[in-house]
Amino acid sequence: MAKMNMLQAINQALTLEMERNDRMLVFGEDVGHFGGVFRATSGLQDKFGKDRCFNTPLTEQGIAGFANGLASNGMTPVAEIQFADYIFPAFDQIVNEAAKFRFRSGNQFNVGGLTIRTPYGGGIAGGHYHSQSPEAYFTQVAGLKVVVPRNAYQAKGLLLASIRDNNPVVFFEPKRLYRASVNDVPEEDYEIPLGQAEVIQDGTDVTVLAWGAQVEVVQKACDMAKEAGISCELIDLRTLAPWDVEAVAKSVIKTGRLVINHEAPLTGGFAGEIAATIQQECFLYLESPIMRVCGLDTPYPLVHEKEYMPDAFKTFEAIKASVNY
């Protein structure tokens, strides 16, 4: 066990798997010698050579297309898109190609070995092109798995599971926690299973659901609620596609209430999908309408970032509104 931040944990996961699997490659913009703009891939080129860890030209669609080709021919590519905001040029290769490779070919070919890592989210004064949370776009794509870790420990275990999963995975890394999240992280190899939510804190009055960097935010709101005499059950979804309906429904049946928090804009956000499913699964158990605490339906702003964010105070208010409905 060692104290590690999220970048170190990610770096260790990549290192461990590259040692184990000589078909694994790591590439993207600036990921080679420099180790990526956030330094997640530091030292990998020195250790594994330029053939297996390299810079690519500035072409997100090229990175994703190249990765698809590699994976379709038996390799394990882990491609980095420098910021999730820049994943859109690669959208076609991810949505139309990676996600559908196995299905459209009748499993003659698949890109199961593919993992795309990308830093997402706000809170770093990055303005709209360095702050977006585009996870919902990918949750509608059958064939992709979408994974978001909340801290260093989770990042290592979930990333190892993602790379070894036999399906293409888009792995969103909460960049504002890259250095801020420091945990005890085992040095050895471990996996956290995909598709399973984690109940972080038991409670009886309301279920509070989040993923990635927002888990820390809603934790604060749950602490505030505790002061106000409200018992929150806190769940980290961890995998958004396919998501753990059972765990969330089980909790909501117990508490009768649900508050969902995410950074992305409200409209069309993944909270909408969760709300619709949970009201169907738990209709007779619900004591109040499912609440959503999300970003506004605007591009992510620079100056008003603090106001825009679905922060602990907004979440606390939603928790109280849910309980007092």
Next chain:
Amino acid sequence: MSQSNFSEAVIHRATFIERDSLTIPILKILQADGTTYEDAVLPQIDQQLSQRIFDACIFTRVLDERMLAAQRQGRISFYMTCTGEEAAVLGSVAALDDGDVILAQYREHAALRYRGFSTQQYMDQLFSNEQDLGKGRQMPIHYGINALNFQTISSPLATQIPQASGVGYSLKLQQKPNVAICYFGEGAASEGDFHAGLNMASVHKVPVIFFCRNNGYAISTPTEEQYAGNGIASRGLGYGMHTIRVDGNDMLAVLAATQQARAYAVKHSAPVLIEAMTYRLGAHSSSDDPSGYRSKDEEAKWQQHDPVKRFKLWLIKEGWTTEADEQALYSKYRDEVLAAVKVAEKVPSPKIDLLIEDVYDQPPPRLKQQLEELKQHIAKYPKAYPKTAGRL
């Protein structure tokens, strides 16, 4: 190392390089009458290879003629022909090793035949029956077969181009003496994926052959409205790539160019671009009507350059085939295709249970639940779902 990869010639008066400064010769070996140019250097070809190519030519002609008719009769929903481009496709695939991976666009079924795809396998795909390797999930002509190293065709244009760079890089790292070959039209070269794929291959020194069938039209858009500049070959040079332009209706020229391209790509672990100048004699697809955008005269002019006929004349001169042999091949394949159609039409559609397979490696619980709900619904309204109701 920075800024070292450009050539330096100094001038002291602003002088621009014009389009005409770049002359790209076109490789021609066979003449219209089936004789070869006097100074032509022939590819490596013998009677056996010639026969295999010619056989696939005639099969492809028959397949295209019969299946276009089948589409017109409403027996299949869609079709695309290779007509006019057989030399581009077969001359190139015949230069490859069976371990070379083919990433096709949608007009390269002749290559699949050359690799050994059976007549029945074509029909099963075209009729989307339960024998279709693609399990009835894509439109007709989206073939793919792992055993023949022919990746399944995807409809979005040009997506196979950067993928081919990735496949080529995997062959390099797996230390296989093979290449990836990527087919596309000059229209697809307008997509961002073309730039992305060529640039990636060049920078990362990937053994891949980018094979452009410059066939004159992207659906209805002629080349003048598709790109400016000196064809697609000039782009290859821009990417620092070994490049050649060939007469795409000349089987021997395409074969010669591709044999050398392959040898170069393997030896130097580097990409090559081949631009084959050809003409799409047929419509873009069965949904297209070229009379709306090109003249009969233009089509008649290109009929004179029929690549199959030109190759046949050469074979006859070599004493390797006769008109009678050709007729015998035609009739053999007509019978074979018709028989396969009859078989394929009687094979049922893939079972509804297949719908949720291959989305992920294992169907997730929600998907299983959705299938169960669907089956219960079909059972309740069997007349509304005649294809599946009787086979739940």
